[in-house]
Amino acid sequence: MxxxxxxxxxxxxxxxxxxxxxxxxxxxxxLREIRMALLEADVNFKVVKAFVDRVRDRAVDREVLxxxxxxxxxxxxxxxxxxxxxxDGPTGLSVSSQRPQVVxxxxxxxxxxxxxxxxxxxxxxxxxxxxxxxxxxxxxxxxIEQLSVLASDAGxxxxxxxxxxxxxxxxxxxxxxxxxxxxxxxLVDTAGRLHIDDDLMAELExxxxxxxxxDLLYVADAxxxxxxxxxxxxxxxxxxxxxxxxxxxxxxxxxxxxxSVVSVVGVPVTFIGDGERIEDLQPFHPDRLVSRMLGxxxxxxxxEKAEQAVSQEDAARLEKRIRRNQLTLQDMRDQxxxxxxxxxxxxxxxxxxxxxxxASQLPDGAEVNPRALKQTMAIIDSMxxxxxxxxxxxxGSRRRRIARGSGTTVQEVNRLxxxxxxxxxxxxxxxxxSRSRRKKGGRRRLPTGMRFPMG
Amino acid sequence: MPAETLDALEELLIEADVGVAxxxxxxxxxxxxxxxxxxxxxxxxxxxxxxxxxxASPSPDVSPRVVLVVGVNGTGKxxxxxxxxxxxxxxxxxxxxxxxxxxxxxAVEQLEVWAxxxxxxxxRATTGSDPAAVVFDAVSSxxxxxxxxxLVDTAGRLHTRANLMxxLDKIRRVAGRVVAGAPHETLLVLDATVGQxxxxxxxxxxxxxxxxxxxxxxxxxxxxxxIAVAITAELGVPIRYVGVGEQIDDLLPFSAEDYVDALxxxxx
Ligand SMILES: Nc1nc2c(ncn2[C@@H]2O[C@H](COP(=O)(O)OP(=O)(O)OP(=O)(O)O)[C@@H](O)[C@H]2O)c(=O)[nH]1
Ligand SMILES: Nc1nc2c(ncn2[C@@H]2O[C@H](COP(=O)(O)OP(=O)(O)OP(=O)(O)O)[C@@H](O)[C@H]2O)c(=O)[nH]1
Ligand SMILES: [Mg+2]
Ligand SMILES: [Mg+2]
Numbered sequence: 001m002x003x004x005x006x007x008x009x010x011x012x013x014x015x016x017x018x019x020x021x022x023x024x025x026x027x028x029x030x031l032r033e034i035r036m037a038l039l040e041a042d043v044n045f046k047v048v049k050a051f052v053d054r055v056r057d058r059a060v061d062r063e064v065l066x067x068x069x070x071x072x073x074x075x076x077x078x079x080x081x082x083x084x085x086x087x088d089g090p091t092g093l094s095v096s097s098q099r100p101q102v103v104x105x106x107x108x109x110x111x112x113x114x115x116x117x118x119x120x121x122x123x124x125x126x127x128x129x130x131x132x133x134x135x136x137x138x139x140x141x142x143x144i145e146q147l148s149v150l151a152s153d154a155g156x157x158x159x160x161x162x163x164x165x166x167x168x169x170x171x172x173x174x175x176x177x178x179x180x181x182x183x184x185x186x187l188v189d190t191a192g193r194l195h196i197d198d199d200l201m202a203e204l205e206x207x208x209x210x211x212x213x214x215d216l217l218y219v220a221d222a223x224x225x226x227x228x229x230x231x232x233x234x235x236x237x238x239x240x241x242x243x244x245x246x247x248x249x250x251x252x253x254x255x256x257x258x259x260s261v262v263s264v265v266g267v268p269v270t271f272i273g274d275g276e277r278i279e280d281l282q283p284f285h286p287d288r289l290v291s292r293m294l295g296x297x298x299x300x301x302x303x304e305k306a307e308q309a310v311s312q313e314d315a316a317r318l319e320k321r322i323r324r325n326q327l328t329l330q331d332m333r334d335q336x337x338x339x340x341x342x343x344x345x346x347x348x349x350x351x352x353x354x355x356x357x358x359a360s361q362l363p364d365g366a367e368v369n370p371r372a373l374k375q376t377m378a379i380i381d382s383m384x385x386x387x388x389x390x391x392x393x394x395x396g397s398r399r400r401r402i403a404r405g406s407g408t409t410v411q412e413v414n415r416l417x418x419x420x421x422x423x424x425x426x427x428x429x430x431x432x433x434s435r436s437r438r439k440k441g442g443r444r445r446l447p448t449g450m451r452f453p454m455g
Numbered sequence: 456m457p458a459e460t461l462d463a464l465e466e467l468l469i470e471a472d473v474g475v476a477x478x479x480x481x482x483x484x485x486x487x488x489x490x491x492x493x494x495x496x497x498x499x500x501x502x503x504x505x506x507x508x509x510x511a512s513p514s515p516d517v518s519p520r521v522v523l524v525v526g527v528n529g530t531g532k533x534x535x536x537x538x539x540x541x542x543x544x545x546x547x548x549x550x551x552x553x554x555x556x557x558x559x560x561x562a563v564e565q566l567e568v569w570a571x572x573x574x575x576x577x578x579r580a581t582t583g584s585d586p587a588a589v590v591f592d593a594v595s596s597x598x599x600x601x602x603x604x605x606l607v608d609t610a611g612r613l614h615t616r617a618n619l620m621x622x623l624d625k626i627r628r629v630a631g632r633v634v635a636g637a638p639h640e641t642l643l644v645l646d647a648t649v650g651q652x653x654x655x656x657x658x659x660x661x662x663x664x665x666x667x668x669x670x671x672x673x674x675x676x677x678x679x680x681x682i683a684v685a686i687t688a689e690l691g692v693p694i695r696y697v698g699v700g701e702q703i704d705d706l707l708p709f710s711a712e713d714y715v716d717a718l719x720x721x722x723x
Contacts, residue, residue, distance in 0.1 A: 039469060045469045110531065145564050223650060226471070251614070251615050
């Protein structure tokens with residue numbers, strides 16, 4: 001798997017020697033690593049070229065060269081530049097007075113349009129809106145049925161047309177129904193198509209000109225490589241897309257294609273999809289993509305997930321502990337208790353840097369198994385208060401006692417402790433990164449301190 | 456030979472998603488021989504040697520042969536099963552199509568349409584049921600009826616989901632219990648637009664599902680699917696078929712020559 005960019009830079013600078021000052025040659029070595037890491041993250045090679053030049057200009061500055069923490073300095077520059085490339089575009093849907101507001105979902109085959117259509121409807125319902133969805137995919141086998149099944153699972157209204165209804169008429173029918181029945185958003189799913197398929201691109205143009213949608217969301221697979229700018233670019237040229245939905249972000253792709261699309265095509269990412277379930281859609285946070293690309297894991301998302309289940313003060317306390325590297329087993333216990341409210345632990349561990357592998361080493365299915373969760377809590381519950389706050393004191397005989405007390409084995413206790421220490425280590429690595437730069441764009445409910453991992 | 460040409464070649468390979476490591480290896484392999492002639496021809500030869508030196512499709516003398524089709528979400532697995540069935544029927548073989556995607560909405564109905572198009576036996580389960588159970592039924596039925604091949608469509612799954620990957624292992628064990636050595640072929644369906652994530656995908660599916668070949672779909676777009684080159688180089692898994700459209704005849708046996716020529720063709 002990819003070593004994180006911050007780790008790589010650390011290595012580069014370590015091999016050069018800590019004592020000596022940073023030389024322009026050392027910067028070049030670092031830049032090579034940066035280039036490689038960005039290419040491995042699927043950032044378009046032209047974007048990478050320009051990017052590396054910009055970082056070079058800033059990195060050869062006296063201040064950086066003379067600094068005692070060149071790694072942090074360079075990582076900070078990279079992070080700033082990535083962040084700048086992603087911009088502060090609007091996320092979510094546009095605010096429109098159109099009633100019903102029409103949203104068109106489009107993109108390449110298999111990108112995730114149909115799933116996203118229903119996810120978006122679900123998200124809108126949670127915002128108090130009244131969405132109706134319609135399929136215009138008369139080509140892919142069972143595409144219409146797929147949308148219907150998903151929508152009915154989500155309790156979302158579907159506009160059905162007779163089998164021989166033409167594409168544009170289907171969408172128009174949904175808008176009419178929406179207007180008559182008081183739905184305020186119509187979400188139009190379209191068939192997947194190639195950007196070089198002139199006829200099918202023209203079909204989208206026809207839908208667009210008939211419905212005048214407020215939003216044209218281009219659904220892009222987060223795993224896309226160098227081709228991303230060609231396809232997104234052409235969709236944008238012909239249809240003037242308003243936003244990108246980055247799907248399948250629940251995997252381990254770095255999502256660098258998003259960076260290329262935003263910077264080359266100039267369209268903001270508005271949502272990300274992070275799972276196959278209907279709830280798995282979130283408004284986009286550029287900071288999180290940046291830390292993901294740098295390999296720092298998505299600590300912010302983690303904190304926010306925790307926050308949804310834990311009270312504000314608890315979350316703030318946790319964040320402070322993470323920052324000071326004072327995370328204790330007791331905190332872990334508290335978190336796990338709220339995890340049960342949060343959904344699969346697997347998701348959560350994926351968000352923590354370095355935890356991904358740990359999760360996959362668990363026995364079959366353990367990562368989504370509430371029993372495993374209970375077991376972990378039982379282990380912590382069998383510890384004394386002092387053990388929970390000072391894990392260093394848990395020696396062999398204490399481990400045996402804890403295992404007995406929790407009805408587990410010493411190996412299981414060991415595994416938990418290792419997991420905990422890995423988590424601390426990773427969180428420390430993230431916390432060590434400069435936090436000098438203040439930035440906006442972090443949202444709403446987060447207590448101010450919580451933005452810290454991004455600086 | 457001017458360094459500029461090497462740079463241009465490097466760019467071409469990177470832009471085709473071959474990836475930094477595999478690109479560097481290819482470039483290094485020809486760097487010293489720059490005087491021998493056209494650099495591009497040298498790289499072409501390297502690529503051909505790599506892509507052609509591949510293990511043949513396992514074709515044991517058993518019936519039915521079981522082919523498992525796996526991959527991450529949305530790559531073209533179901534469509535590929537439909538098209539593979541067509542290739543088989545056009546050779547006069549009788550396939551059984553097994554719908555083991557019991558998870559995604561309307562996945563079974565989608566495959567059923569394909570099965571109807573080629574007139575193949577279709578074994579389905581209800582959504583939400585155990586995929587291994589339907590595989591058992593399909594392989595047993597294929598065996599009882601003396602069919603040639605059982606094509607198993609599976610649900611898309613990200614390679615990072617340990618429990619879903621374990622499900623594939625279970626499917627394999629169940630198939631092997633009915634017919635010795637099954638599944639005889641496990642095809643990883645890769646979307647040609649995929650970037651560097653294709654490699655960890657292949658690694659994970661190779662490890663847990665014993666992938667024996669790659670189907671590279673959506674080559675009718677502008678993506679080149681170069682990560683498949685890196686996969687063959689690093690993991691030794693050969694490309695078996697390419698998908699070049701959404702229609703029933705849009706699956707072709709892989710030709711290294713055609714692929715490499717397309718790789719060098721100017722990008723759209
Ligand atoms: N893991 C994961 N899978 C996703 C996500 N979004 C969609 N999928 C899956 O990706 C596959 C394709 O999704 P669809 O919604 O059918 O894609 P589409 O763009 O409508 O496909 P076509 O209509 O054939 O072009 C399905 O298996 C979905 O369950 C996501 O965010 N994460
Ligand atoms: N252009 C093009 N489209 C393809 C090709 N192969 C498949 N598709 C399309 O890609 C989309 C996804 O194909 P599926 O066969 O449903 O993919 P899948 O891997 O079964 O998807 P899940 O089961 O949801 O994971 C559909 O719209 C197909 O028509 C190909 O070779 N070229
Ligand atoms: Mg669809
Ligand atoms: Mg499928």
